[in-house]
Amino acid sequence: SQQGEEDPQALSIQEGENATMNCSYKTSINNLQWYRQNSGRGLVHLILIRSNEREKHSGRLRVTLDTSKKSSSLLITASRAADTASYFCATALMRGGADGLTFGKGTHLIIQP
Amino acid sequence: ETGVTQSPTHLIKTRGQQVTLRCSSQSGHNTVSWYQQALGQGPQFIFQYYREEENGRGNFPPRFSGLQFPNYSSELNVNALELDDSALYLCASSSGTSLGDEQFFGPGTRLTVL
Numbered sequence: 001s002q003q004g005e006e007d008p009q010a011l012s013i014q015e016g017e018n019a020t021m022n023c024s025y026k027t028s029i030n031n032l033q034w035y036r037q038n039s040g041r042g043l044v045h046l047i048l049i050r051s052n053e054r055e056k057h058s059g060r061l062r063v064t065l066d067t068s069k070k071s072s073s074l075l076i077t078a079s080r081a082a083d084t085a086s087y088f089c090a091t092a093l094m095r096g097g098a099d100g101l102t103f104g105k106g107t108h109l110i111i112q113p
Numbered sequence: 114e115t116g117v118t119q120s121p122t123h124l125i126k127t128r129g130q131q132v133t134l135r136c137s138s139q140s141g142h143n144t145v146s147w148y149q150q151a152l153g154q155g156p157q158f159i160f161q162y163y164r165e166e167e168n169g170r171g172n173f174p175p176r177f178s179g180l181q182f183p184n185y186s187s188e189l190n191v192n193a194l195e196l197d198d199s200a201l202y203l204c205a206s207s208s209g210t211s212l213g214d215e216q217f218f219g220p221g222t223r224l225t226v227l
Contacts, residue, residue: 033215033216035218040152040201040221040223041220041221042117042203042218042219042220042221043156043203043205043216043218044218045215045216045217045218048215088155088156090155090156099158099169099171100146100148100158100159100160100161100169100171101146101148101156101158101216102158103148103155103156103157104155105153105154105155106155
């Protein structure tokens with residue numbers, strides 16, 4: 001089963017604009033991670049935010065976490081054509097690592113040049 | 114530092130056959146996790162191996178099995194292949210069993226079952 005649900009399913013914006021993707025989840029988590037995947041290839045880890053953190057930045061990425069609403073958002077600022085990819089949120093449950101990461105279905109982001 | 118590698122890249126099998134997929138973990142990592150990603154879906158956790166022992170398992174039947182070797186590389190075996198097993202299979206390595214650290218994913222093996 002998929003714990004996380006990303007919204008929107010697909011997003012198309014112009015290069016230079018900001019892109020915002022949202023993720024909702026169902027159960028208590030230890031941390032939430034965002035990954036990027038290009039054309040059905042391997043996943044690239046973008047950022048991890050722990051359950052006791054509210055916001056985190058990494059370069060052009062900004063992630064927020066609201067544990068009361070069980071939701072997270074990923075903001076990519078000043079988008080580039082190379083940002084075109086699928087983006088997944090993944091949650092690590094409180095029970096520990098042996099449960100694996102639980103991924104959503106992803107947001108497909110297209111950056112128009 | 115060598116990243117996570119997987120072999121083969123692509124594989125075509127017929128229903129009922131058996132398949133073995135391989136993964137070499139990143140240098141210094143002792144934990145390997147396997148995921149199945151069907152087309153248009155997010156990855157789903159199959160199982161995790163830590164120091165050659167299965168450390169956790171997702172909702173997959175027993176015909177999905179694995180091994181981890183002393184050098185921490187790993188194999189995923191799937192018996193009695195079904196059409197629905199067609200997917201991208203990803204392995205990820207990390208330096209411990211906790212998911213509080215970054216998972217490093219390989220490029221995946223795309224399996225097609227005819």
